[in-house]
Amino acid sequence: MCRIVLMKNLIILLCLIFVPNVYAQDEYTAELYESYCQACHTAFGSDAPRAFDDSIWSSRLERGLDVVVGSAVEGFGNMPAMGSCMECTYEDMEDLVRYMSQPK
Numbered sequence: 001m002c003r004i005v006l007m008k009n010l011i012i013l014l015c016l017i018f019v020p021n022v023y024a025q026d027e028y029t030a031e032l033y034e035s036y037c038q039a040c041h042t043a044f045g046s047d048a049p050r051a052f053d054d055s056i057w058s059s060r061l062e063r064g065l066d067v068v069v070g071s072a073v074e075g076f077g078n079m080p081a082m083g084s085c086m087e088c089t090y091e092d093m094e095d096l097v098r099y100m101s102q103p104k
């Protein structure tokens with residue numbers, strides 16, 4: 001009996017710890033990333049900065065988030081303008097850069 005109560009409390013505690021993180025991750029951004037950016041940004045051998053590798057992104061982001069987002073919007077080297085996402089807005093691109101540049 002006591003163990004069951006303890007388990008319940010443990011589950012509630014785990015929920016409190018993990019649920020806010022799940023909500024903090026924006027589903028729409030994750031969907032855009034999977035549809036438009038993932039193909040290049042996870043490929044080994046591609047010169048695209050690998051997503052979720054913060055050591056790669058931190059040096060790019062030293063130029064400023066606005067600059068990095070701006071070059072992604074306009075196109076940069078082999079990076080197509082807007083990452084070929086025609087439905088993306090500037091704000092979406094900013095969310096995507098934040099999402100891709102954090103470790104996972």
Ligand code: HEC
Binds near residue numbers: 068
């Ligand atoms: C066709 C492949 C391709 C797709 C699709 C693509 N990228 Fe890229 N991306 C690249 C390459 C290659 C680079 C590296 C360009 C360079 O440094 O010369 C890059 C660089 C970037 C950079 C860094 C720009 C900078 O100033 O350092 C950002 C930000 C970026 N991409 C965001 C995105 C986002 C967001 C998407 C999806 C909407 C996306 N990319 C889709 C190939 C791609």
